[in-house]
Amino acid sequence: MPASPLEKDVAEILIDEVTLQAKVTELGARISVDYEGRRVTLVSVLKGALPFMADLMRSISLPVRIDLMEVSSYGGATETSGQVRILKDLSSAIEGEDVIIVEDIIDTGLTLHYVTEHLRGKDPASLAICTLLDKPARRLVDIDIAYRGFEIPDRFVIGYGLDYGEIYRNLPYIGVLRPEVYGGE
């Protein structure tokens, strides 16, 4: 397969595909043990966590439901005023369900804090957080992370769902974007 034209924008591969998939399998196995005998609902916030959730759900040997949410983001389009809002809410009720929020990356924690409070209001039986990447350098809200894939340094990462300008999500690994691409230092 020819090299992707996206790869010229990658400064380095932080987490390669093999390591990623091994970790996803491990997280799935842990969830399967912790929720044995129960059904779990995986909730992913579009769009970055999609690849992670698709692989994670296939590593879980339990009955699994999946659902998707979309939340507005500060700075998106012209959003520098107003407040965060749900652009797409869950399709199914989660009252009484064991819910796991599946995140691609936790940075400041602001979005996840809002999503968590929103989902708590729907009375799930339990609510846990599973994140592929944890970047605590600028964490503003303490987040209780039940399942953590990797703690990463303060780098701008792309791939495996993470984007810059909606591009690079389809890279199969976690890479560091070249600063020249986004005008960084």
Next chain:
Amino acid sequence: MNEDPRFAHASEAELARILDYYKVAWQYEPHVFPIRWNSEGVVVESFAPDFYLPELGLHIELTTLKQSLVRKKNRKLRHLRELYPMVRIKLFYARDFRALLLKYGRLDAAASLIGVDGQPPPRRREAAVVVVGPSGPSGVGEPLESSLPGRGGPAAD
């Protein structure tokens, strides 16, 4: 949440907008922490972190200016943490703020928000503040008095 607190720097206004957007309550410079006293017990230096997030119990200090001022901030922060170990405070440097702007697709605004370009014209600041003494059981410190700059010790920066 304060109304129109007249931020000292554009980066503070931007952070306030981000916090507002994500419905995180904030207060602007509500606490002044004395960090140095003279031999007579008079406060000679204090530190007022830029933001306090009351629901999270977290103070945030933004520093996006030149390196010499960053060194001064670091020293003050070290003193604060030694004197008030229960106070949770996070220091955002220029690189942290720039990373936030990148995260939210606002890097194009960095030039106007970071550094000298983000400073408004000099003004006289007259906001009332609560002066906080050494940490009490709450960890935040017990209010000593309400003071305006010029009374009860030097104004914090």
